[in-house]
Amino acid sequence: MSSINVLAAQRRRARHYGIQALYQWSMTGATPHAIEAEFRTDNDFSNVDQEYFSDLLGGIIGSADYLDQAFSACLDRELEALDPIEKNLLRMGTFELRDRLDVPVKVTLNELVALAKKFGATDSYRYINGVLEQVALKLRPNELESR
Secondary structure, X not given: OOHHHHHHHHHHHHXXXXXXXXXXXXXXXXXXXHHHHHHHHHOOOOOOOHHHHHHHHHHHHHOXXXXXXXXXXXXXXXXXXXXXXXXHHHHHHHHHHHHOOOOOHHHHHHHHHHHHHHHOOOOHHHHHHHHHHHHHHHHOHHHHHOO
């Protein structure tokens, strides 16, 4: 496997654990440090982009209110009506679109749709994709238009 494919797989695993960690934070209110320590202890992180996992967890929790505001205008319902998985998927996608310019829009959308299919309600992946496309149009219009 090429080094690019290895990095992509490691980041995919970081997002996989990241959405679970964000769900735990939403449900327990535990600190990012405590959650990260627990995940590193309880899971095999040898094939995870650990720096990316830390960046996701700390960055999303640290700016959750801003991220919520950034995607709220794109919702067809109140923020409080989102289930915790949907809300955290949207936070993660918005965080990547805003802060991780090294990650192409297409990758962010594909990865978050895959996570929604795995962890979300039956058709939530369609909703996540639609909202994140709108967020991408605001945050990275040139990149989205060139796809």
